[in-house]
Amino acid sequence: QVQLVESGGGLVQAGGSLRLSCAASGSILSINALGWYRQAPGKQRELVANIFNSGNTYYVDSVKGRFTISRDNAKNKVYLQMNSLKPEDTAVYYCHALRVGGMSSWGQGTQVTVSS
Numbered sequence: 405q406v407q408l409v410e411s412g413g414g415l416v417q418a419g420g421s422l423r424l425s426c427a428a429s430g431s432i433l434s435i436n437a438l439g440w441y442r443q444a445p446g447k448q449r450e451l452v453a454n455i456f457n458s459g460n461t462y463y464v465d466s467v468k469g470r471f472t473i474s475r476d477n478a479k480n481k482v483y484l485q486m487n488s489l490k491p492e493d494t495a496v497y498y499c500h501a502l503r504v505g506g507m508s509s510w511g512q513g514t515q516v517t518v519s520s
Contacts, residue, residue, distance in 0.1 A: 405430045405509070406428055406429070406430045406431050406432070406434065406435060406501045406503060406509040407428070407430045408426055408427070408428055408500070408509055408510065408511035409426065409429075409511060409512070410424060410426045410497065410498070410499045410511040410512065410513065411424070411425050411426075412424040412514060413497060413514030413515045413516045414516070414517070415517045415518075415519065416516075416517070416518055417519050418489060418491055418519065418520050420489050421488075421489065422486045422489065422516060423485050423486070424440065424483065424497055424499075424514060425481060425482075425483050426440075426481060426482045426483075426499030426511055427479075427480060428480045428481070428482070428499075429480065432480055434503045434507075435457070435501045435502070435503055436456065436457060436502050436503060437454045437455060437456040437501070438454065439452070439462075439482070439499075439501075439502070440452045440454070440482075440484045440497055440499060441497070441498045441500050442495035442496065442497045442498070442516075443496050443498070443513075444492075444494060444495040444496075449498070450464060451464060452467055452484070452497070453467065453471055453484060454500070454502070455473045455482065466492075467493075470486065470487050470488045470489075471484060471486050471487070472484070472487075473485075482499065484497070489516075489518045491519070491520045492518075493516060493518050494516060494517050494518050495516060496514065497513065497516050498511055498514075499511035
């Protein structure tokens with residue numbers, strides 16, 4: 405099992421920045437990738453960004469150039485630096501661990517609200 409705890413959400417004006425953090429614990433060696441999903445009201449949960457053990461990253465098109473995912477393996481943490489935030493970025497952001505065998509672990513979610 406992997407436990408994930410997010411922090412760093414909040415309310416920010418459009419154009420502002422936030423940094424999300426996620427601390428992983430438990431079966432760390434079973435993790436292949438760490439990432440962030442988000443879910444806005446009435447919408448499906450979507451993958452925002454992830455980072456694999458190799459260091460390779462993926463970003464959804466809507467956040468490219470504005471968000472940066474990074475990982476501190478020594479601290480078992482993953483971060484999402486979000487710049488130039490837009491109202492459409494408003495959502496609950498979930499930390500996600502992709503584990504061996506295709507299993508997933510999820511954090512409890514943190515609210516990000518961007519006001520116009």
